[in-house]
Amino acid sequence: MVEELLDIGLVIEVGIKKEGAVGKPSKMLDLNPEGCYSFSIRMFLQKIELGIFSLTGLAIVKMEAEYNQGNELSVISESFNTLMAQAKLKKSQILGAGITFVSNKEHNLLTYQKSMDFKVALTETLALPIATENTASACAAYQMLYGEAKHLHSFVCVHISDVVEAAVVYDRSILLGANGLTGAIGEMFVTPETDEKTVELGRLNDFASLNSLQAHFAKSFTSQEALMEYCYNNPKVFEQWLEKSAEPMRIAIHSLETLLNCQTIIIGGDVDSWFLDKFITQLRPYIPSIAQYGDRSVVRLIKVPKVEELTLKATATLPLHAALSMGNMQTLSLPPFNSLEPVQQLIYLAE
Structure with a gap:
């Protein structure tokens, strides 16, 4: 199989790994950046x-x-x-x-x-x-291939956009669920108060999504970039939303840790880096959970670096991710x- 991949130019040899005096040295391989x-x-x-x-x-x-x-x-x-x-x-x-x-x-x-x-x-x-x-799953695939989760086997990717999505990764496989819709954590109930119109409990989407941010500003924006610019130029009103959104997101993070006992949670979204910095700062201190027990090799919450560049890049990893196992092939046509x-x-x- 490796010879076929070399012949077609998808992988390249990048050196020799000497593991000791006994046996033949291993050839090290990598994806060819110009192969496909x-x-x-x-x-x-x-x-x-x-x-x-x-x-x-x-x-x-x-x-x-x-x-x-x-x-x-x-x-x-x-x-x-x-x-x-x-x-x-x-x-x-x-x-x-x-x-x-x-x-x-x-x-x-x-x-x-x-x-x-x-x-x-x-x-x-x-x-x-x-x-x-979904976008969160694409981000999780990217993190496993190139990013913060290259050496992790169990983690959750949270993606803040118009709604809040998540991807659950266990044993380096993205859990798709019965119908492919696993990860709609924005539907999670996070407050005991009920909505006056629907008489339903408060959902995470009602507090921590970009839709909730637009509702807080009582304005509609033509793009997420325009929303980010407005937040930057109106810090006081934006900080009011941050204070309101922090506790529901802290509850959601605690719930994910308690149910899944994942190695870490990676948080990003269709937002700017400064937005994510302020959002994560508002979440501290985290609610004590089982995540604190045992030896930890990574922190409880990881911020996506250069978050503005990630989502389109992450979507590009899906064809390669689909090829890595038969389970992933169900995402492919x-x-x-x-x-x-x-x-x-x-x-x-x-x-």
Whole structure:
């Protein structure tokens, strides 16, 4: 198998590992940064973020495109051709595409089933393998491959966006659950008070999501970037929201630790680094939990570094992550065999 990967240029030899005087020295391998690439797609309410990345996580080209309901496939196809021309790449060099959908309280861009249907339609349009998971799961895949979780076996990724998502990783596998929707921790009840209209308990989304932040400002924003800018320019009102959101998030973190006893929780989102710094500072001191017992090799909460750059890059890891085990393959849609490039046949169909 290694010889096939070397022949196709997906991996390269990077040196010799001498383990002692007995036996043949081991050849060390690494992914070839120029061997293959991944197409990344993030779907928002009215815009799409797209990019081409190397399988080592390096951004080659990126762009944004607007779309109207009904022309998403054609916009993605045109954008793909534009990016390929800019990167001077051939389609035979693309392993596959990853796609994530950004939830919105006013318009759930696609329900879970519709997202599966969209993935199949996109597979036919691009004639590429397409992998999809929620954004938190994509971030977890990235952290295992390149980031803070390369040496961890059990952790949770929390992603703060319009809603709060999470990905639970156990034994280096992302738990998808019965229907692929595991990780909707924004639906977790975190307060005893009830809503006057619905008579329901307070959910984490009501306090710690970007939707709740917009509601706090009593304003609508055209983009998450615009929301971040407004927070930066209105620190007093923003800090009021931080104080209100801290205790519900502390309760959610305590619940995750108590139920899962994970090695750590990695927190990021569709936010800026300064936002995340202030948010995490507000969470301390953490609620005492079973996470404090036993020997710890990592801290209880890890901040995603350079969080602004992560989500599109993380989405690009999904085609590679899907290939790492049969369990991950359920996130993938494949085009007909005769449409597959040699590298795709080797990675996805080799027995």
